[in-house]
Amino acid sequence: MRVSQMFIPTLREVPAEAEIASHKLMLRAGLMRKLASGIYSFLPLGYRTFRKVEQIIREEMDRAGAQELIMSALLPAEVYQASGRWDVFGPEMFRLKDRHNRDFCLGPTHEEIFTETVRNETRSYRSLPMTLYQIQTKYRDERRPRFGVMRSREFVMKDAYSFDRDEAGLDISYKKMYEAYCRSFDRCGLDYIVVDADTGAMGGSGSQEFMVKSEIGEAVIAFCEACGYAANDEKAQCVPDHSHKDDCCSAEMPVEKVATPDVRTIEELMNFFKCSSKEFAKTLIYKADGKIVAAMVRGDRELNETKLQNHLGCIELEMADAETVSSITGAAVGFAGPVGLKVELVADLEVAEMKNFVVGANETGYHLKNVNINRDFKASAVIDLRNIVEGDPCPKCGAPVKVAHGIEVGHIFKLGTKYSDALNCVYLDENGKENPMVMGCYGIGVNRTMAAVIEQNNDDNGIIWPMSVAPYHVTVVPVNTTDSLQMEIAEKIYSELQASGVEVILDDRNERPGVKFKDMDLIGIPVRITVGKKAGEGIVEYKLRKAGEVKEFTVEEAIAQAKKEVYSALGK
RNA sequence: CGGGGUGUGGCUCAGCUUGGUAGAGCGUCUGGUUCGGGACCAGAAGGCCGGAGGUUCGAAUCCUCUCACUCCGACCA
Numbered sequence: 024m025r026v027s028q029m030f031i032p033t034l035r036e037v038p039a040e041a042e043i044a045s046h047k048l049m050l051r052a053g054l055m056r057k058l059a060s061g062i063y064s065f066l067p068l069g070y071r072t073f074r075k076v077e078q079i080i081r082e083e084m085d086r087a088g089a090q091e092l093i094m095s096a097l098l099p100a101e102v103y104q105a106s107g108r109w110d111v112f113g114p115e116m117f118r119l120k121d122r123h124n125r126d127f128c129l130g131p132t133h134e135e136i137f138t139e140t141v142r143n144e145t146r147s148y149r150s151l152p153m154t155l156y157q158i159q160t161k162y163r164d165e166r167r168p169r170f171g172v173m174r175s176r177e178f179v180m181k182d183a184y185s186f187d188r189d190e191a192g193l194d195i196s197y198k199k200m201y202e203a204y205c206r207s208f209d210r211c212g213l214d215y216i217v218v219d220a221d222t223g224a225m226g227g228s229g230s231q232e233f234m235v236k237s238e239i240g241e242a243v244i245a246f247c248e249a250c251g252y253a254a255n256d257e258k259a260q261c262v263p264d265h266s267h268k269d270d271c272c273s274a275e276m277p278v279e280k281v282a283t284p285d286v287r288t289i290e291e292l293m294n295f296f297k298c299s300s301k302e303f304a305k306t307l308i309y310k311a312d313g314k315i316v317a318a319m320v321r322g323d324r325e326l327n328e329t330k331l332q333n334h335l336g337c338i339e340l341e342m343a344d345a346e347t348v349s350s351i352t353g354a355a356v357g358f359a360g361p362v363g364l365k366v367e368l369v370a371d372l373e374v375a376e377m378k379n380f381v382v383g384a385n386e387t388g389y390h391l392k393n394v395n396i397n398r399d400f401k402a403s404a405v406i407d408l409r410n411i412v413e414g415d416p417c418p419k420c421g422a423p424v425k426v427a428h429g430i431e432v433g434h435i436f437k438l439g440t441k442y443s444d445a446l447n448c449v450y451l452d453e454n455g456k457e458n459p460m461v462m463g464c465y466g467i468g469v470n471r472t473m474a475a476v477i478e479q480n481n482d483d484n485g486i487i488w489p490m491s492v493a494p495y496h497v498t499v500v501p502v503n504t505t506d507s508l509q510m511e512i513a514e515k516i517y518s519e520l521q522a523s524g525v526e527v528i529l530d531d532r533n534e535r536p537g538v539k540f541k542d543m544d545l546i547g548i549p550v551r552i553t554v555g556k557k558a559g560e561g562i563v564e565y566k567l568r569k570a571g572e573v574k575e576f577t578v579e580e581a582i583a584q585a586k587k588e589v590y591s592a593l594g595k
Numbered sequence: 596c597g598g599g600g601u602g603u604g605g606c607u608c609a610g611c612u613u614g615g616u617a618g619a620g621c622g623u624c625u626g627g628u629u630c631g632g633g634a635c636c637a638g639a640a641g642g643c644c645g646g647a648g649g650u651u652c653g654a655a656u657c658c659u660c661u662c663a664c665u666c667c668g669a670c671c672a
Contacts, residue, residue, distance in 0.1 A: 032605085034605090034606060034607095034621095034622090035606075035607090035621060035622075035633065036606055036607045036608095036620095036621070036622095037606090037607080038606070038607085039601085039606090039607075039608090039664095039665085040664070040665065042665090042666085057664095059663085059664090060663080060664065060665085108672070111672070112672070115670095115671075115672085131672075132672060134672085163671090163672090165671075166596075166669085166670060166671075167666095167668095167669095167670085167671090169665095169666095174671095241671095341669085341670085342669090484632095502630075502631055503630055503631090504630095505630080506630090533630095534630090534633090535629080535630055535631085535632085535633080535634060536630065536631045536632065537630090537631075537632035537633050537634080538632085538633050538634090539632090539633095540631080540632050540633085541632065541633045542633085544632090553631080555631060556631075564631095
C-alpha cells in the first residue's frame with residue numbers, strides 16, 4: 024500500500040488523556056481513537072496488528088487441539104440467573120431489555136454459556152475430552168477504565184473452556200493450554216512470567232497467570248530468581264520472620280496502659296514511642312458477609328485481603344466503617360486492639376512471633392504496651408495474612424524474593440466441577456453412570472496483549488514492533504519523491520517485495536524526509552529501506568527499527584536482505 | 596462509590612483572578628521556494644468557549660445545576 028493513500032492519522036503531540044507509553048503511542052501512531060471512556064475504535068494500522076495477535080493465538084489454540092466457535096455478546100439473563108452470577112456481577116454488567124421487557128446483558132464472560140451448550144449437546148464419555156474456544160468481544164462496565172486499552176469496557180478476549188472426565192484429564196488439558204499460551208506470548212515477542220494465582224471464591228484446584236513485567240502493571244508479583252518460584256501477591260506465601268525470637272526482651276513483661284492522645288497512625292505511634300513500626304501490631308476491623316471480624320498484622324505490614332477472605336470463606340469483604348469500628352471497640356478509629364475484643368480475631372503468623380508489643384487499648388486516647396498473644400488475647404486462627412514484600416524469604420527455597428508489577432495478559436484456571444455442578448453438565452461413563460464434567464477455563468486479553476507488546480517495545484521515537492505482529496514488515500522511503508530515479512528504484516523494491524509475500528508499504532508522500540522518518544519510526548515498521556542520494560549508484564540504505572545503524576546495500580541486496588529478515592523472523 | 600483536576604477549532608494549550616463579543620503553536624487547504632530526522636514565505640478555511648439556567652446593559656470569564664473526560668483511592672468473575 025502507498026502511504027499517501029493510507030488512513031494513518033499520526034499525531035505530533037500527545038493527547039492529554041494518555042498516561043502510559045502504550046496508550047500514548049497507540050493514539051499518536053494512529054492505531055486507535057477513543058469513542059467514550061474505556062471504548063475505542065481500532066483504525067486500519069491498529070487493526071492489522073490486532074488481527075495478527077488474534078491469529079497467533081488462534082493458530083496456537085488450534086495446534087493444541089481446541090476448536091473455535093463464536094457466541095453472541097448479547098445474552099439472555101436466564102443463564103446467569105441459573106448460576107447465580109446475574110446478581111454477583113452487579114453494576115459491572117451491562118444490562119438491557121428487549122422490546123418484550125426481557126432481561127439481557129452484554130456478556131462479561133462466558134462460562135455459563137459454554138457449559139450450557141456442552142451440557143445440551145454432549146452426553147457420552149466418548150466425546151471427552153473437548154476444548155472449545157472463541158475470540159470474542161466482552162463487555163464490563165469497569166468502575167475505572169484506565170490506561171487506554173489495558174483496562175477498557177469493551178475488549179476482545181480469547182476464552183477457552185475444557186471439558187474432561189476427571190481431574191487427571193483436566194491436568195492434561197490444562198497443560199496443553201499452558202503450552203499454547205507460552206507459544207502465543209513467545210511469538211508476540213513478549214517477556215513474561217507465569218505466576219501462581221489465587222483461585223479465590225471461584226474455587227478450583229489451581230490457577231496461573233501470564234504476567235508481562237511492567238512498572239505500569241496493576242498486578243503485583245513476587246518471584247524468586249534462585250528457584251523460579253513466582254506468584255501473584257494475592258497468593259504469594261509469607262514465611263514468618265524468626266529473627267526476633269532470640270531478642271533480649273524475650274521475657275514477657277507486664278501490660279501497661281499508656282495515654283496516647285491523638286496518636287492513631289503507625290507513624291504517629293513510632294514518633295510517640297520512639298521505636299520502629301515492627302514493635303506494633305495493627306488491628307483491622309472488617310465486615311465479612313455482614314459479620315464483623317478483626318485481623319492483626321505487624322505494624323509495618325499490609326494486610327492481604329484475599330488471604331483473609333479465603334480463610335473466612337466469605338464472598339464480600341470490606342473494611343468496617345468508622346461507626347462500626349467504634350461500636351465494636353468502644354473507641355475511635357485508631358485505637359482498636361485485640362485485648363478484650365468480642366469478635367472473631369485472626370492473626371498473622373508474625374504476630375505470634377512478636378513479644379511485648381504495642382496495640383490499641385479499645386479506649387480512645389490509649390494504647391497498651393507489652394502485650395503478648397495467648398497471654399493477653401487469643402486468636403481464632405494464626406495464619407499467613409500479610410502481603411509479601413521485596414526481600415522476604417522465598418517460600419520454596421528461602422532466598423530473598425523480588426517484587427515487580429505485571430500486566431496480566433493471560434489466565435488459566437482449573438475450575439473443577441463448579442459450573443458443571445451448578446448447571447448440571449454431566450456425561451455418562453462406560454457404566455452408564457452420570458458424572459459431572461471437570462472443567463478448565465483459559466483467557467487471553469487480546470487488546471491488552473497488543474498494548475503490552477508496545478509497552479515492552481518502544482523508544483523515544485515510537486513503537487518497535489516485533490516482526491510477528493507488525494502491521495507491515497517493511498517500509499520503502501524515497502527521500503525525494505520529485506526525483507524520478509529515486510521513485511523508480513523505490514517502486515521496484517516495493518513491487519518485488521510485495522510479489523514475494525512481504526507486507527510492504529511505500530512512503531510516496533511528497534513530504535520532507537524528516538517527516539517520513541519520524542512517522543515510520545512512530546508506527547514502528549521493523550525494516551526501513553531508504554532510497555536517497557546514492558540512488559544513482561544503485562545504492563540504498565537498510566535500517567532495522569530496533570537497531571539504529573544504517574547499512575548500505577545494492578538494490579538487489581536490500582531486497583534479498585529484507586526477505587531474509589522477514590522470513591526468518593516468521594519462521595518461514 | 597469517596598476525593599481532586601479539566602472541558603476553548605482536528606491536536607497541545609493561552610485567555611477566566613479584575614465581565615466588554617476569541618487567540619497562539621501544530622495540523623488541514625491554496626500558491627511558491629525547498630528536500631537526509633517533524634522546513635520557509637504568502638494566503639485561507641475551521642470554534643454558538645461541554646450543556647442548561649441565572650446575575651448583568653453585556654458572560655469563555657461570576658453564580659447554580661448538570662454532563663463528559665481524567666487522576667488518586669476503594670473495588671475488580
